[in-house]
Amino acid sequence: MAPTGINGREAPDVQALASGGGFMCLEQTVTGTSDHDFRYELLEESAQFLLDGTKHRPNIAIICGSGLGSLATELEERDEFPYETVPHFPVSTVTGHAGKMVLGLLSGIPVMCMQGRFHAYEGYPLWKVSMPVRVMKLMGIEQIIVTNAAGGLNEKYNVGDIMFIKDHINMQGFAGDSPLRGRNEERFGPRFLCMNNAYDKELRSLAREAAQQLGLMDIVKEGVYVMLGGPTYETVAELRLLSILGVDAVGMSTVPEVIVARHCGMKVFAFSLITNKCITDYETDLEPNHAEVIEAANARQKDLKELVKKIVSKMAAK
Numbered sequence: 001m002a003p004t005g006i007n008g009r010e011a012p013d014v015q016a017l018a019s020g021g022g023f024m025c026l027e028q029t030v031t032g033t034s035d036h037d038f039r040y041e042l043l044e045e046s047a048q049f050l051l052d053g054t055k056h057r058p059n060i061a062i063i064c065g066s067g068l069g070s071l072a073t074e075l076e077e078r079d080e081f082p083y084e085t086v087p088h089f090p091v092s093t094v095t096g097h098a099g100k101m102v103l104g105l106l107s108g109i110p111v112m113c114m115q116g117r118f119h120a121y122e123g124y125p126l127w128k129v130s131m132p133v134r135v136m137k138l139m140g141i142e143q144i145i146v147t148n149a150a151g152g153l154n155e156k157y158n159v160g161d162i163m164f165i166k167d168h169i170n171m172q173g174f175a176g177d178s179p180l181r182g183r184n185e186e187r188f189g190p191r192f193l194c195m196n197n198a199y200d201k202e203l204r205s206l207a208r209e210a211a212q213q214l215g216l217m218d219i220v221k222e223g224v225y226v227m228l229g230g231p232t233y234e235t236v237a238e239l240r241l242l243s244i245l246g247v248d249a250v251g252m253s254t255v256p257e258v259i260v261a262r263h264c265g266m267k268v269f270a271f272s273l274i275t276n277k278c279i280t281d282y283e284t285d286l287e288p289n290h291a292e293v294i295e296a297a298n299a300r301q302k303d304l305k306e307l308v309k310k311i312v313s314k315m316a317a318k
């Protein structure tokens with residue numbers, strides 16, 4: 001007879017679960033969620049669909065953050081794939097995120113842009129938020145530029161600054177969640193992954209060189225990013241806490257994508273556009289809002305495009 005579990009329900013047969021496909025079943029039993037869509041073979045189908053629809057074979061990908069998607073419209077000889085047409089893809093629901101995979105040439109170099117990303121607050125589990133990165137890997141991507149809009153917590157930061165991310169704090173990880181939680185897919189990477197040096201030093205130095213050549217060093221900073229779940233902006237007390245923890249910029253994305261990119265061996269460069277100053281003072285009526293985030297991103301559009309183009313040229317020439 002099966003042993004009785006919590007609340008008199010049948011307990012999972014752990015021995016049976018531990019043999020053959022057990023992790024997947026255990027995940028389903030313990031969390032009530034299914035990792036069905038996560039299967040390697042389904043990701044291969046997404047990748048093959050995209051490869052079949054384009055002649056481009058990029059090695060560099062760019063994830064465009066809030067308000068930064070117009071970079072994708074710069075690509076020449078573009079092939080565009082709305083997410084709803086790509087097998088097994090989630091859909092993007094946020095204003096300022098177009099929801100397309102775009103492949104084409106940026107200054108003559110083949111790249112792949114995610115014009116709009118997925119966020120946990122849209123209701124997606126972290127593995128799903130970051131599954132396009134695995135699809136990119138299967139398409140041949142080896143280097144990735146991850147961008148986001150973020151609130152500037154460091155008092156020295158101004159709206160319009162560009163913070164090269166040198167490290168992050170994975171708050172979801174503190175709470176036991178991760179895009180790598182559940183069965184490990186060895187074909188992508190190892191069960192246990194180191195995250196020091198997640199943000200590639202060589203790519204960061206090459207990006208500084210690009211910023212210097214464009215005369216952007218006045219607005220370039222280097223700092224620590226934290227992802228919170230959102231969609232609420234932070235309270236004053238939360239921001240004061242994050243400041244004590246050494247956070248420079250606060251956002252709602254990027255970390256799961258970077259974890260998954262590192263897991264499958266990609267080199268990562270990431271930056272935050274500071275779209276608003278975090279409010280750490282109770283004596284103000286100012287309130288952060290998504291419209292100001294998009295507005296600030298639009299105002300810095302031209303510089304960002306030039307910067308990304310130069311970085312991509314340098315990455316390709318490495």
Ligand SMILES: O=P(O)(O)O[C@@H]1C[C@H](O)[C@@H](CO)O1
Pocket residue numbers: 064065066067094117119147148149150230251252253254289290293
């Ligand atoms: O996709 P990113 O991280 O650039 O977007 C940020 C975080 C929220 O989605 C939104 C808040 O305004 O902007």
